[in-house]
Amino acid sequence: MNAPIRLVLTYHVTPKGDKASAIYHNKDAGSKRHQRLIHMMHHMLFPYTFFEESLIDAVLIILSQKRGRKMEQQSTSLKLSQNSFDYFRLFAAFQVMFGHMVSLYEIKLPFYIPLRFIGGVPILFTLCGFLVTASYAKSKNVGEYFKKRFFRIFPPLWFSVWIGFVILLLFSNGAFPVGKAAVWTFLQGFALQYTPGFAKEFGSGTFNGALWALFTEMQFYLLVPLFYRFMKNRKIKSWLVIGIVLIAVQIGGTELAAASHSRGLILLWKRGILAQSSFFYIGSFLYVFKDTVLNRLIKYAPWLFAGYTFLYILWNIFDIGILQMLATDCLIPILILTLGYFLGQHRLRYDISYGIYLYHVMIINIFLELQLALNIGTILLIVLLSCGCGVISLLIDKGFRKILP
DSSP: OOOOOOOEEEEEEEEEEOOOOEEETTOOOOOOHHHHHHHHHHHHSOOOOHHHHHHHHHHHHHHHHHHHHHHHHHHSOOTTTOOHHHHHHHHHHHHHHHHHHHHHHHHTTTTTHHHTTTHHHHHHHHHHHHHHHHHHSSSSSSHHHHHHHHHHHHHHHHHHHHHHHHHHHHOSOOOOOOOHHHHHHHHHHHTTTOOOGGTTTSSSSTTGGGGGHHHHHHHHHHHHHHHHHHHTSSSSHHHHHHHHHHHHHHHHHHHHHHTTTHHHHHHHTTSSGGGGHHHHHHHHHHHHHIIIHHHHHHHHHHHHHHHHHHHHHHHHSSOOOOHHHHHIIHHHHHHHHHHHHHHHOOOOSOOOOOHHHHHHHHHHHHHHHHHOSSSSHHHHHHHHHHHHHHHHHHHHHHHHHHHOO
16 A cells, blocks of 8 residues: 655745645655645645644545555456456367267267367357356447347358358259258358258258357347346355256256157256256356456365365266266356456457367268278368368458448
């Protein structure tokens, strides 16, 4: 805290009267506003110098303490840009890509085992909850917020959807149902992911299954304006109560959907925002309380990492069911955000994670359609092609931002 501002007072008698006037000098570089205040007080008070000097000192101490508290608050506030989220997004995109290689090729990759430590989708949803809430809070109005979301998501998505249309056209055998394909392409442009009958013979039978996560994100985008206005001034207790209810609904709904053994019901639940609500909610919560809760938790990031590692080993040895879901739904979002700030500011000059996410399933399906076995060479080729598409997606994003600011 700043030391109190000290004032040196010297007095002289003015030619027009016997009132003392102060020539004051601030040794601690006080502001001009403070000096003007002192000057005004001097002319209001009597020439009782002892009383005057004591009163001025008291006022200066109060002003200095207030300024010190304000500077202390500013120094302890969290700087949003000082994080490593770019690398977390890139890791998440690669984790999802390798996960789809394993599932679509139905093989095991030894190097994928450590990548399963933290799922890519929870990372993406957590960062979405934190950063999209920040985007809305910084926007001048709702229109500006939705404009930013539109240009961030849709131009690269639409280009990838049309690339998908061309791929199916090139690989079609015989007549291509242009009308049905056009309707499907239009719906894909809003991330309504499904595979039509004419595309089920291509590759794995699921043309671009990764788009379901975008559809879930869009639901969150729509809810943020109402959610933030309703919750931003609530106390922590209110947030915790609502959070407990949402997590209970998330775990209960997931268990009920799995117990139904209905693939359609499971997919419907998975793609709804309630099934992923903990990641978005905790991300938003830690943004709203970034200067208090999150800022204090950052120093405990290594301990959170150690705790999650212990639980991860535990549930790979024993079937701990709901405990695993609680750790995933509650601990991962806190770990991701605290660790992101604990590691400090490390930014990517070119963030290609979104493009990798958009294209990698289509590329894997092309390899499956061409009956190319998965080996070191094809894995590297899939990675390189996905990264190349990520660069194209980034260029499209930047191009649209320049054309339509």
